[in-house]
Amino acid sequence: MSATAVVTGLGVVAPNGLGAEEFWKATLAGEHGIGPVRRFDAAGYPARLAGEVRDFVAEDHLESRLLPQTDYMTRYALAAADWALADAGLDPGELPAFDMGVITASSAGGFEFGQRELENLWSRGSGYVSAYQSFAWFYAVNTGQISIRNGMKGPSGVVVSDQAGGLDALAHARRQIRKGSRLIVSGGVDGSICPWGWVAQLASGRLSTGEDPDTAYLPFDARAAGHVAAEGGAILVVEDAATERPSYGEIAGYAATFDPKPGSGREPGLGRAIRGALGDAGVEPADVDVVFADAAAVPELDRAEARAITDVFGAYAVPVTAPKTMTGRLYAGGAALDLACALLSIRDGVIPPSTHVRLSPEHPIDLVTGQARSATVRTALVLARGHGGFNSAMVVRANHS
Template structure:
């Protein structure tokens, strides 16, 4: 990429960034690091959080590894009142939301009464809480089911609990689109900013590492049966045989750029482009989502310095994504990475964790590696980043696909 091609879109994107939506806070809960900086340091070191399952006895299942978050002590992060009414996924979400708000330096109490809201993505809701209460119903009777079951299992519970705890009374919601949902949540939050909201907490966190959730994961037929955690999830590899499931994700504080500048807020980057498409019969449309996101950002393919791939981990899906990227950027035409190989696929949390990685790449000018895969298959003509790569990048593209045909793409830009 020449200096000229960098300077032109940089000026163009900077104009939109100063009047659009910027990220001022990041909160991360991930299998290889709790907290944004701890996770980012581990990711740059190539440290994996994929390990044998411990949250339940998986010895009788054909897959017994996952991306678990170790060392998360609920009582260290939440008051006892919330512990009885929340699932693990909500506890992780509340922790990430607090970190993001603290990092942003914002005080929602100083905003107009309806000036801040929450939009999150979820794929499973409070699965573990639901399993526990259903077990109580079946084995003991209805009088032993917690009243909190009425909402603790629900997809929107993370949005609700975050808004209550931080008194965010503005327009709020939840989206469900599996792995693509996290980017969709960011787009919904950006829409609220454009309508006049000053601040939105947004992103996605998921966790369904319990027997009930595990049965659903196995039913997809897409989990890798390779027992070695270091080799189980290797997207774009000729030996790829599926993915590994993980828990966690990232939440962000998205703000009006002008308001953020007025209070001298820290800015990680701007959310400059987004698009979503839906596959038709035999017609994958991931490439269309990427093109439309670039158009929304006012950029060309040559302006993108790195792509964070969806990286499904199955041969058919990997080939389709690689061909879509080759059609847009040319074979091996742009650095591509999938740091989710260190965490597993996190459902609604997967694309948001990639978004966090994209923002920190813009900040530190270093691309995190893809692990497990050392060389992409011949039918995946990608410039796959397998060791940390210093770079000069102003714009990053994040791709995500959700089961059922969802495709989403987002562009993050330096400011």
């Protein structure tokens, strides 16, 4: 029988809170982390809002030797991993190195670090480019830095599938637990809020150009006009359920699909991913207590997601929420953060709201808006879609008593 993978630790770095509990408190209160871009002068760009992490001072969390070799998103990831391990009550130094692995998701790598070093190359010459540029920009850098910092030499890797990546990475973590690994640090932390990264994100055509932080990102709303880019994410500790440590819940089911070619007549992939994840978990649609939506805030994508949800569950049949309306879309960090939310919902019996959204009548879903909703949450479904056709769905549920 395959081992059961459970989550024993959470570490969060988000635009509306540092640490899982601070983030969760802010999220239940509907506190926003979206505002004007501060990291660079965005006045000349069509999109000028972002979900930026506040009050994170790297020197307070990391050794000085790490600062010259890390992009800011890697610093977030290292801190989140530390917090997740502490939350699980684990000291990696007390465990065999090859029993521990690291699997993270990324969409961009260390863009700000890379931009700075390329500017040095162009303006000053190759002698002024940091040797750390060889890896600080790379997609796998968070996995590498977390594993080195904590002496983790077991199965490791990185997944690149945009917003879907956080779920995909955690699915790989579950696979390694089933194969016999003792502990996998997993999830996603992302961020590319710099001119280079900003231009790349604008190229998708999906960034909101709204000026009001409260209404720039409105999924499932008739006013939906794109998403707000953001930074941060969540790192989770995944272990075998045989551990004696308490856990937040079980990673019970997962499926991933890819959208067919437009015009092919084939079913879009998200509905298939939902059914696949439910089947993998051995649960029926009626067993699901809440759905954490991908929430693209692009009208046609919102319609497709609402249709996929209602095709499986029925109209208005299950509560749906998108707490990322408070943070923006964190790319590879977004789905991991939603999964952390799902586990905290199970723990506390509450569903966080989708803020400032006025549900359009064309979407027959029970969207939780306004305030957090008290509910018995035993089983949660998290959905994520990556630009280019990636679809992932993951079921988490309370531990069996």
